[in-house]
Amino acid sequence: MPPAPTPVADLLRLSASRAPDAVAVTGDGRAATYGELAERSDRVADALIAAGLEPGDRVGYVDRNATEYFELLFGAAKAGAVLVPLNFRLAPDEMRWILADAAVSLVVVGPEHAEVPVEEGVPVIVVGPAYEEWLAGARPRDPKRDAAGDELIVLMYSSGTTGRPKGVNVTASGLASGVALFGSCFDLGGRAGEAGGAVSMVPIPYYHIAGAGWALITIAEGGTLVQCREPTPASMLDQLIRHRVTHTAMVPAVIQVMAELPAARDADFSALRQIVYGASPITESLLARAVALFGAEFFQSYGLTETIGVTTLLGPDQHLPDNPVKGRLRSAGRAVPGMEVAILDLETDRPADPGVVGEVIVRGPCVTTGYWRNPAETAAAFLPGGWLRTGDAGSMDGDGYLYLHDRIKDMIVSGGENVYPAEVESALAGHPAVLETAVIGVPSERWGETPLAVVVPRPGQETTEEELLAWTRERLAHYKCPTAVSFVDALPRNPSGKVLKRELRRPWWEGNDRRIG
Incomplete structure (x- = not known):
């Protein structure tokens, strides 16, 4: 165990008492x-x-x-x-x-x-x-x-x-x-100042639990944190080499771009021991190239802000190219020690059988206690016994490996950032030429997926894709804005009037067996 x-404050107090002169933070910004x-x-x-x-x-x-x-x-x-x-x-x-x-x-x-x-x-x-x-x-x-x-x-x-x-x-x-x-x-x-001490590069923003958590793990161990302020594949490659980084966290899209940089071919990655990635699975071809280039162990992680960190982990033993379990790389791994993961049948709210897709639920000591001043959302998020509804659809095999399939709450993960369609739809609805709209995630080689706005124009009004994209950029963070607009005569709906986003997504995702990061 x-x-x-x-x-939390003891993480720093203890490391400072052991090695006050050891470097805690280096890289971009002020060293300390x-x-x-x-x-x-x-x-x-x-x-x-x-x-x-x-x-x-x-x-x-x-x-x-x-x-x-x-x-x-x-x-x-x-x-x-x-x-x-x-x-x-x-x-x-x-x-x-x-x-x-x-x-x-x-x-x-x-x-x-x-x-x-x-x-x-x-x-x-x-x-x-x-x-x-x-x-x-x-x-x-x-x-x-x-x-x-x-x-x-x-x-x-x-x-x-x-x-x-x-x-x-x-x-x-x-x-x-x-x-x-x-x-x-x-x-x-x-620990810091000792031979073999961890040197961790954190390119993920600290406002994300993944970035803040990885940084705190490094500090708890007294390691050196290599800070990335405006990370790009080229700058991250430079940091990896210059600081002889031993551990880092990246998304597969960044790993892919970095592996293709000419400067990476002859770079010295001998210090690099472990790489954690998330937001989307890694392909076997990319894994083979990345292992050959970096020579490090790979871990895939899955978690939410609400789980205050990682829930499941796919370890290095499951990343071997000759893994006898076909398709294991598409798994998000098994629950980390101390956490529990289960699948809830979408129709009966009872535990689902192995291989059956349902809602992923989690329980453990690092799960949030709820939402700030929002008792209604808190009550809706939890089941008896302390189980948290993730809103993600997945299945589990007989060995306890989790496979993610779709997103019950329609969240879009673009380049590691969470984008909720309701926010984008609300912004678009304010445009005088928009009668109604639905925002979905569509595949992107660079970002995993990006928002697409499906728009029904208002009769008698004219607009263009460029005009609507500019409209959203004035009202939302740019990473939330659609990258394209598709104009349609009507949105597909069920008998109760709910927009069938699954129908809108289907043409874009045909042939993809995993639709969630």
């Missing part, structure tokens, strides 16, 4: 040792308390991956406050709604987000001179007001199927359990 979870990170997070905690924040109060963060994120995360944890990391690519109206819903008491932002829309009276501290002055006026004292148990430590917003994001409660015990459970699955070697 994995080790017992450690209080464990001692520096501990001392500056102490100052953040003191500054938050001096600003009047009480345990449980929320602190917003808007920026790309930066060292300040960890200062704020651990500082808030030490002060008993709750960090609310926002997707920096959100449109202003989206940011405004989340910050208001979370009722943040203070926001720390990168320079490019200095005009972040906040409620009147909410202080905004911009990283740079203002942030440094804020820290300089605080004492390097750890108040040790840590949250515990089911008390919140992070509030992560996940786009909602009803058109508004939902705040996912990340508790102190849930986050610590996620770090302990997932971290136990990897060989992270010695």
